[in-house]
Amino acid sequence: MTKFSQTLLAALALSLLLPVASARASDYPPDYPICSVYDSVTTGPFEVIRHTRRLPGRLASLTVSYRGFLRGLYPDNQISIYVSLNGRQQTLAASSGTNNDAYVFLNAGxxxxxxxxxxxxxxxxxxxxxxxxxxxxxxxxxPSAVENDLFFYAFDWNGYQNAWDIHVAATAGGQWDSNLGNNYFARLPARSSCW
Structure with missing residues (x-):
């Protein structure tokens, strides 16, 4: 063994005796966003907007905005919006929006x-x-029970977003705005990254 090898071996042995500083992760809250990606589709009188804030993970929201003829007949708080997301469906009371719309907002995480x-x-x-x-x-x-149900198939087992196949319609006072019963359709792409 050469003198250099002996010195190197001794230095390595001594370095193993040094205390190691413990590594600590940052203490960010579970809802801390690490990205901000919007996917938006307009279908008939609806705008469907997904806002992704972290992947993997369930930090995403869905806004369905309605600007159809029922708004001229009924106040926004009497309109309900039917939403089907990958086969899971809910009919939700709309709120009055600030963009001349009635809308529902759902949060997956x-x-x-x-x-x-x-x-x-x-x-x-x-x-x-x-x-x-x-x-x-x-x-x-x-998330509420309604949100958990609606987003049931929205993510895969690893927390990445599946493609979101969304059918929407609006109803008020027994009338429907539903594309003649076919519902309006929007598809938002699968995502495995926010970047």
Whole structure:
């Protein structure tokens, strides 16, 4: 063994005795966006908008905006919007939008996350501690049962987005705006990346 090899071996052995600084991940909330991608399709009097904020993961929202003839006959709060996403369907009460539309907004993932510490007095943290939860954990509002049902087939097992086949229609007072019963169709592409 050469002198250089012996020195190198000794240095390697000594380096193994040095303490290693522990690596720590950033403590971002579960709803922290790492990207912002919009996919939008206009179909008849509807605009279908998907906003993706993280992949993999379920941080995506769906907005269905309606600007059809029922808005001239009924107030927006009397209009309901039928949404079918990859075969899962719901009829949802519309809200009055700021863009001359009636709309529904659905969120697939956690939102409104708060790091719960004993001195933070919010309903979310109070419920967390009342249920025996630990201090210093992120607690988030979760999707509603309706959102969980509608987004059931929207993502694959790895958290990537499947293609979203969306059928929409609007109803109010027994009348439908449904493309003569065929519903309006939009397809949003599958995504495995936000970039």
């Amino acid at each position: 956690p939102r409104g996350c708060t790091k719960c510490l004993r001195y933070i007095n919010t309903p979310l943290c109070n419920a967390h501690f009342a249920a025996g939860g630990q201090e210093g954990v992120w607690v988030c509002e979760q």
